[in-house]
Amino acid sequence: AQSVAQPEDQVNVAEGNPLTVKCTYSVSGNPYLFWYVQYPNRGLQFLLKYITGDNLVKGSYGFEAEFNKSQTSFHLKKPSALVSDSALYFCAVRPDNNAGNMLTFGGGTRLMVKP
Amino acid sequence: DAGVIQSPRHEVTEMGQEVTLRCKPISGHNSLFWYRQTMMRGLELLIYFNNNVPIDDSGMPEDRFSAKMPNASFSTLKIQPSEPRDSAVYFCASSTNRLLAGGRNEQFFGPGTRLTVL
Numbered sequence: 001a002q003s004v005a006q007p008e009d010q011v012n013v014a015e016g017n018p019l020t021v022k023c024t025y026s027v028s029g030n031p032y033l034f035w036y037v038q039y040p041n042r043g044l045q046f047l048l049k050y051i052t053g054d055n056l057v058k059g060s061y062g063f064e065a066e067f068n069k070s071q072t073s074f075h076l077k078k079p080s081a082l083v084s085d086s087a088l089y090f091c092a093v094r095p096d097n098n099a100g101n102m103l104t105f106g107g108g109t110r111l112m113v114k115p
Numbered sequence: 116d117a118g119v120i121q122s123p124r125h126e127v128t129e130m131g132q133e134v135t136l137r138c139k140p141i142s143g144h145n146s147l148f149w150y151r152q153t154m155m156r157g158l159e160l161l162i163y164f165n166n167n168v169p170i171d172d173s174g175m176p177e178d179r180f181s182a183k184m185p186n187a188s189f190s191t192l193k194i195q196p197s198e199p200r201d202s203a204v205y206f207c208a209s210s211t212n213r214l215l216a217g218g219r220n221e222q223f224f225g226p227g228t229r230l231t232v233l
Contacts, residue, residue, distance in 0.1 A: 034221055043119075043206055043224035044158075090158065101146050101210040102171065103222060107157045 002027040004093050004106035012112045013081045021076040021109045023091030030096040033074040034103065035065055038088040047089075050074060061085070081113045119225035121207050127231045133195040136228045139188055140209030148222060149182055149192050150206040158206075164190065165212075197232045204229050 003026045013019045025031055032051050036044040048059025055067040065076045076089060088110050092103040120139040128134055140147050149161040162172040164184045172182070179198070184190040194201055208222040 036224075043226045044208075044222075046221045046223065049221055101212050101220065101222060102148070102160070102163055105158050105160075 002031075002093050002095055002104045004091050004104055006089075006091055006106035006109045008109050009107075010110045010112060012114065015083050015113050015115050016080050019076075019078050019081040019085070019111065019113070021089050021091075021111060023074045023076065023106060024072050025074060025091070025093040026072065027093050027095045031074075032094050032096060033065070033067060034092040034094075035059065035063070035074075035076050036090045036092065036105075037061075038090065038108075040087075044090060047076070081111075083113050083115055086111055086113045119207055119209050119223055121205075121225035121228050123228060124226065125229045125231075127233065128197055129233050130198055131196045132232075133193065134197045134201075134230060134232075136192040136205050136207075136230070138190045138192070138207030138225060140190070140207070141223055142188070144209035144211045144223075145187065146210040146212060146222075147184060147190050148208040148210070149190070150208065151203045152206060152227070153203045161192070194230075197230075199232045202230055202232050 005024045007022055034049045035047040037047050038044045047063050048057050050057045050067045058064045063078050065074050067074050088108050090108050091106040094103050122137045146165050148163040151159045161174045162182045163170055167184045182192045204227045206224050206227045208224045210222040211220050
């Protein structure tokens with residue numbers, strides 16, 4: 001069975017500073033990895049995904065994530081945080097042999113960007 | 116495309132009443148997922164369908180919960196009878212495993228239904 005860990009319930013960062021939201025995973029076989037963002041009173045929005053290829057994946061709103069197979073991590077990063085990035089972030093994984101696109105989500109990390 | 120459509124957006128009901136939540140997936144998607152989100156338990160997968168067939172319903176909490184997908188463009192999640200502990204935001208998501216980007220596409224979420232059971 002697969003699992004995802006987001007070790008930080010909340011990350012605080014000042015506007016303009018770089019941000020990192022951590023994610024580690026466990027899965028049999030090759031992982032497909034995803035990041036989603038949830039703004040208040042909204043559904044989850046897809047940010048980016050890693051399927052294969054370059055370990056550094058770029059996504060929406062200037063976010064990027066780096067796949068590290070040896071550390072089984074897929075941390076979300078942004079060089080310069082905005083107050084509007086404040087939201088709840090979810091990491092998700094599925095094994096490459098799951099035809100139904102069923103994802104296992106982490107518990108979420110709340111990002112607070114302060115002016 | 117309008118995205119995943121859910122109705123109602125908000126539902127307030129009394130304990131013991133039947134509640135039906137509705138979802139219209141994105142046209143052409145063949146996988147559909149029902150999730151529940153609460154502060155205490157986070158995001159939980161309740162059930163998912165592939166090609167209108169329930170594949171995994173192990174997340175359905177009790178027999179009071181049931182889900183159907185009579186066709187590719189509609190699904191319902193029913194709670195009967197409802198209880199206060201069912202209060203949560205219920206999300207529907209859809210996806211496709213057809214050969215787009217290798218058939219490994221992300222899920223698209225609806226806006227959710229906020230259910231309050233008094």
